[in-house]
Amino acid sequence: MENGLEKKYIELNMGPQHPSTHGVLRLKLLLDGETVKHVEPVIGYLHRNAEKICELDYYCDSLIYFDRMDYVAAMNMEIGYLEAAEKLLAIEPTERVKWIRVVMAELGRIASHLVWAGAFGLDLGMLTPFFYFFEEREKILNIFTEVSGSRQETNYMSIGGVYQDFNDKIIYKIREFLKQFPKKLEEAYSLFVKNDIFISRTKGIGILEPEVALSYGVTGPMLRASGVPYDVRKDAPYLVYDKLNFDIPISKGKDVLSRFIVRFEEMRQSVKIVQQALDKIPDGPYFNPKAKKSLMIRLRGEGDVYARTESPKGEFGVHLIGDGTVKPYRVHVRSPSFKNLSILPYLSRDVLIADMVAISGSIDLVFGEVDR
């Protein structure tokens, strides 16, 4: 350097207890003034090795560990595991169960995106929208309480069925929610997009090209905001998604703002899906008699399957291997947040610390799932 001075970067440790890291993410930053030169995410603070625990349990018991992976969208995690387990154990859920699961998955997706939007607002210094979103989310959690008995970690589904059937009260509650939700959503949406500060903090920040996103294994709204229309619900339909009419929103903006807009459009699509599904739910049993409760721990499976589902964060895959006994031989989970987080060092090169917070907020991290 000139004047014989040496240029030195500052090392800064952000997290694991920091309000804007969404849980227990630790970031080792290398700073030049306010500019981030390098960032290294350190993860594993919430690691419980759910994969090993699942190996030690019966097929039906593993479900509760999946609830605790993405703990804000437990319903979607359960479906992810059951898609794999039902294929391996050759137990088909009944037709009514498939429709019930779709309703629950889409409500879970809305709840998860609401939490994300609220927390994202907090990252950017907006306190008010958080309360709007959490009020709406609480209504969904009330529906979950009605069907399963608990708010977040629902443990509602089981192999081949669900814990309890839909009754009139549950359907009435869901319809009541859907009636008022779209208006509230648009109200909260305008709080963001009509705010100049929000637009200037998000537009053009964290540009992610589609080729890079694919190479890093990024999926979900992150990938769709970069213009790649990949959604497992459309590309490899599971449950009854092929009988429903909905669109996959994509954006060409590739930045933080377009990830925000894509997630909001997804919520509107989810409302559409729930409405259709409620109208179409057929009558029938709510569990498969081959997997009734007394038989549950005697289910055996052999072979290996890989099932993917669309969780709110992206492609949630479960690789399940059975060796013919009552316990799985190996369970591996492809958690979308884990892959999406790996792009943070790439996106955070030469940006301001405040922009890095916006970028890490736009990834939608849930640490139960990253660390598993």
Place this chain on the structure above:
Amino acid sequence: MSYEVREEAGKDGRKILRIPKENLLELMKDLKGQGYDHLALITAVDYRDRIELVYHLERSSTNFEILTVKTDVNDSTVDSVTSLWESANWDEREQYDMMGLVFRGHPDLKRILLPEGWVGYPLRKDYDLSKTQYVNMDDEGNDRVSFDPGDGW
């Protein structure tokens, strides 16, 4: 093609390719050339006498159809595919962490979920679950792992 691929069908109708470990990188390069631009995940299964390494690939041009590549590893070393897909970086670190597989040519192979000093590889079948390990931090801020209960938090 200078290598032999065995093709089989999975229980759920997936196409599975089996390849000897020596030709893995070569096959992966060819598959990347055929348009498989998305490496969904890398996982490994411990069969006691060998470790089976599993790659799930997806192709964006054909609706993300899935292709599985399997290879057997006997001596814990295998070629890294980080040069082809960036996502292999964290996946291979995870398999190093959990299964003890060493990936040749990986830019930064270290544990990802567990602290650096952890003893053993938890997802191996011979891992001793009865021994508790305690994690603490030394004065420099580095993780320290020991079997002494007094050393924990």
